[in-house]
Amino acid sequence: xxxxxxxxxxxxxxxxxxxxxxxxxxxxxxxxxxxxxxxxxxxxxxxxxxxxxxxxxxxxxxxxxxxxxxxxxxxxxxxxxxxxxxxxxxxxxxxxxxxxxxxxxxxxxxxxx
Amino acid sequence: xxxxxxxxxxxxxxxxxxxxxxxxxxxxxxxxxxxxxxxxxxxxxxxxxxxxxxxxxxxxxxxxxxxxxxxxxxxxxxxxxxxxxxxxxxxxxxxxxxxxxxxxxxxxx
Numbered sequence: 001x002x003x004x005x006x007x008x009x010x011x012x013x014x015x016x017x018x019x020x021x022x023x024x025x026x027x028x029x030x031x032x033x034x035x036x037x038x039x040x041x042x043x044x045x046x047x048x049x050x051x052x053x054x055x056x057x058x059x060x061x062x063x064x065x066x067x068x069x070x071x072x073x074x075x076x077x078x079x080x081x082x083x084x085x086x087x088x089x090x091x092x093x094x095x096x097x098x099x100x101x102x103x104x105x106x107x108x109x110x111x112x113x
Numbered sequence: 114x115x116x117x118x119x120x121x122x123x124x125x126x127x128x129x130x131x132x133x134x135x136x137x138x139x140x141x142x143x144x145x146x147x148x149x150x151x152x153x154x155x156x157x158x159x160x161x162x163x164x165x166x167x168x169x170x171x172x173x174x175x176x177x178x179x180x181x182x183x184x185x186x187x188x189x190x191x192x193x194x195x196x197x198x199x200x201x202x203x204x205x206x207x208x209x210x211x212x213x214x215x216x217x218x219x220x221x222x
Binding site: 006033035107 | 159208209215
């Protein structure tokens with residue numbers, strides 16, 4: 001079974017630009033969660049989508065948004081990029097979400113210059 | 114407010130030794146406690162997990178000990194190997210995962 005796939009692996013963007021990251025969950029998994037990982041703050045929850053609906057949301061500004069498609073693939077978008085948005089963005093998929101194991105992708109390394 | 118506190122930040126253990134990482138949580142609504150292992154350049158990988166109705170769970174060399182009254186749980190790695198050198202994260206979940214800050218483990222040969 002293929003794991004969680006995130007694309008692209010690396011991105012360099014300029015302040016003020018916007019970026020879209022993609023996540024393909026494990027086949028059959030309906031829940032996709034996004035996390036931001038930085039050396040200072042660690043792993044922080046962004047949002048979770050289940051069956052195309054946002055089910056949970058973390059404490060991030062509205063510049064961070066996401067969506068999920070009918071095939072469970074998910075995208076997250078960050079608008080008006082700031083230097084502090086530089087991080088590893090991780091996607092995790094699980095079968096049902098709340099009470100099942102979450103499996104992470106390798107992440108997208110975003111650098112904002 | 115840090116809901117899951119993890120210690121130590123870093124740990125050096127000799128090959129064959131026992132590595133112990135501790136976590137404490139505040140929210141009694143948490144009902145699932147996983148540990149993740151992360152190697153550089155990779156995403157976190159689920160190592161072992163426990164629910165609060167169990168005090169201990171063992172999988173191979175990895176054991177979780179859980180103390181519900183103290184709101185603490187720990188990971189023990191027995192017979193630690195150089196290949197275990199990685200960053201370990203504890204987490205707690207109600208509807209979403211809340212992670213500890215991580216422990217960098219180095220197992221010296």
